[in-house]
Amino acid sequence: MRVSLSTHGGLAAGLRLGRPPSTVDTSALTGAEAGELTRLVEAARTASAREGTAEGVGDTMSGDAMSYEVTVDTGIDRGGPVVLRQTDTSMTAEFAALLRWVQQHLPQAGA
């Protein structure tokens, strides 16, 4: 499984320009952690579909809001990787929980 996060924009957008996505080392996850991640992804995906915010359709950026794209590739999902995009100004609680988990499991902090 491969989980990555792209972060763009914001007041400090210049620092984020051209940075590659950060990737979580999932090989080090325990079974419980992997289960937690799967649950968070499913909840975020369901909430996005419910709120019509899947991949941030129609959600434009303004006034320094940041955007986040979480890509989850299980390698066995026939539909390909799950890609979820949301922004600071319209974020579901479920996406916020997933984002927080991913940020906590990144190898190093970034801007």
Add this chain to the structure above:
Amino acid sequence: MRQDTTRQCIIPPHVLERLLESDDAAIRSAAMTTLLTTARLRGEREVRASLVRLAATGQGRRTVFDCRKSTSLPMCSLARSEDGPPSADLSVNQAFDGLGSTRQFYQDVLERNSIDDRGMRLDGYVHRGVKYNNAFWNGQVMVFGDGDGIIFTDFTASLDVIAHELTHGVTEHTAGLDYHNQSGALNESMSDVMGVLVKQWSLQQTADQADWLIGADIFTPGIGADALRSLKAPGQAYDNKLLGKDPQPAHMRDYVQLPDTDDGDNGGVHINSGIPSKAFYLTAVEIGGYAWEAAGRIWYESLRASTATTEFQAFADTTFSKAGELYGIDSAEQQAVQAGWDGVGITVTAEPTTMRGSAAPTGTDSVGDVLRHLAEMSASIDALRRDLQGQAVGGGRPAPPA
């Protein structure tokens, strides 16, 4: 046939509230009469709430909320209000004071009454998210993170950052510059320009005394960066291994072509803003003295005369014509504006390329106002029709006979 207008007054309160903020005194008065009459007839809670909110507007009253690491604004709790005591929390007080200084700057220097020039409330949210490296304007409120403690610290620490975010609201309520490509870079530049001006004004610094930096106090002390951006030297605010190099250009020849996507910063709105920002710096230094006096006034009036799609050249032309209007044709101020844009590779043309030029500086504003009013009235009529249909279907008070 004649209908009793009073009895038809079932325009939803939120529409009335917008009409109450109309530039047209006649529309405001009609909306107020409607609101009061409706309140008397119905005694509705929501109508009374509108009146309470109306009474609270007009003064740019500040409220600061503590998010306690939540990203959900409705979950944040009241931490300080306009008349309340100071908080024990530094971020709360910094946001409160910064919003106050910015409000005062707009009032005293530019004669603008808060974000919308009608005393819009100033709501700030602090401690948003966990290790959140950002501050933003969401269209209604300003939100500040605590920083990760590695690169950034508290985003309420720089007055210019607070003024930057508040100015996004001002821009939205004036030109409404689209947040993409050159218009977006002008939007960003305007926030940086007003950001540094508020700081210079609060410190009473002249153009040559000021540091012209944005966000000098939001970096952690050991990070080895001067600031997020420099209007004096775009591209030179930071350069180190962890952060990379400040990517802002200071001249049109270095304009950075970026895709209008998330990862392209919407066409480089935070990147190419360096060009008009440098033009402002050059103009202000050439004029000398306090930058907020002449240069700031010229830029602000040009913002008010711009539209959503204004680009660098048109904005430069507008500043040139505004300088002529305000300080005289061929005045030192107008020459400084011309030299300022020259310095970044933009040659101003005497005839502004936008419609909102010197020929009719207020005339086009009036047309815009009328169009806005028409749109508002149209929306209220639609709402009225829906309301009438709803009541007819729902068995409420019958619609007036046709």
